[in-house]
Amino acid sequence: MYTTGVTAPQGTWWKPAHKAERVWFTIAFVWCLVLFAMMPLWHLRGGQNPSGIRARVAPADYIARVRQFVADYGTGESEAGIPIVAPPPGAEVYLLAAQFQWTPILQLQQGAEYTLHLSSLDVNHGFNLYPFNVNFQVVPGYDYGLRVTPTEAGDYRIVCNEFCGVGHHLMVGRVIVDASDASGVAVAQAAGADR
Ligand code: CUA
16 A cells, blocks of 8 residues: 555544653653753853854955954964964954965963954854864854953964865964963963974
8 A cells, every 4th residue: 555645644643642752742842941041051151152242244354354453463474374463462353264274373362351253254164272172153254253361371273173175174273372470461482483
């Protein structure tokens, strides 16, 4: 025997659910509500899921912001020709994702607060600050601003964790966090020669 789309289905789904099924459905539904409530709770109490600042921006306008940022605070270039930028504490910091590069290299100070802006030139990219559990979508057409305070000095990599094309695995950026002394003044980083 075969059935077609206009034939009533065989089964008992229109009869009242079994008691066990109702119990499991209730458990699953309550758990859904718990997980739903966790999203704002993580934001308010856990310091996760930051809401950030969002605004639409045309890619060309965002590139202009990045260029201005490099012009204002640029300190040099890496061997690969990527600008290195050392913004002062409190600055607006602009990072551009494009197939398959992060621009510029950021040099920040430990303990200082910045507003980090993320946007993409072309497709979706993923901002992952290795080795920390920091993940953000980088979306073309949107400027996503995050208030960040680097807490640990070091030389970190930005790994793209959103598949963005054939060079996805090569898309590695860099964030340098210079150590501060107790008064909050940046201490010159000794190991800066290979930038
Ligand atoms: Cu950019 Cu993957």
